[in-house]
Amino acid sequence: MGSLRSLRQAAGSYFRLYERGASSSLRLMRNSNLKRINGYCAKPQESPKAPPYTYSHRVPLHKPTHWERKILIWSGRFKKEDEIPETVSFEMLDTAKNKIRVKVSYAMIALTVAGCIWMVIEGKKVSMDFLSVCSLQRI
Template sequence: MWAAAGRASKMLERNVSSVLRPTKGMDLRIKRGFCSKSQEESKQKPQVEGHTFRVTRYKPSDWEKKILLWSGRFKKADEIPETVSHELVDTAKNKLRVRISYGMIVLTILGCIVMIIRGKQAVKRHESLITQNLERKAREREEVDQSASAKP
């Protein structure tokens, strides 16, 4: 199978015009990114007319301070600085979201296990929706028969 695929690709390579055909020894790896700057250029801090860019900082609310504590970034509320970066709060919120989603997954699995156990217990007691519906319909028929016999 692989041999047939190799032959087909060689045939297609011959038919492709020389303009479209890559040169031999060319690196054909896909580059994922918006630009192809070298690593040295990207390590330099961006400057505009002598000014360096700083990470914007802001004062977190009480709720965001609790999130920073719950995410494990800080051990005590006293350790949280007065101003923090947006990225720090965002990563803490994302960590908390992941933990909450894991908790919901665990609760869902536990709920499924509980329902399976209760269903098996109901089968042992011979309870099912069919028997419950038949009993309810039998009671309704008896009520209709009693009301019909009570009317002279």
């Protein structure tokens, strides 16, 4: 038992020393240039330049198609097709499409309610006709 415990302690201390040495060498590699490690003496590298595709604060624009122009008019954003600019923002186009979706859904609700009422009226007409036919057959 005693030898097993001492073996564990020795292995633990060995791994702690190994980790300490490995972490210090990694720290040196991170802080220094690769060329210095190889023994070359070179000036430090310049910081990388900003990429050419940096985000500008302009909103991306889109040239609307004929159908999208109709949507912009139907949504009430513009009165005539002549008033629509050459390019519009995607946000404006999405807003117009959402307004059209809402209007279409309201129209579908109204048509569904009207259809239900019409079916009730037609069903009552049929039942009245059916009752009148049945009463005539009894006589």
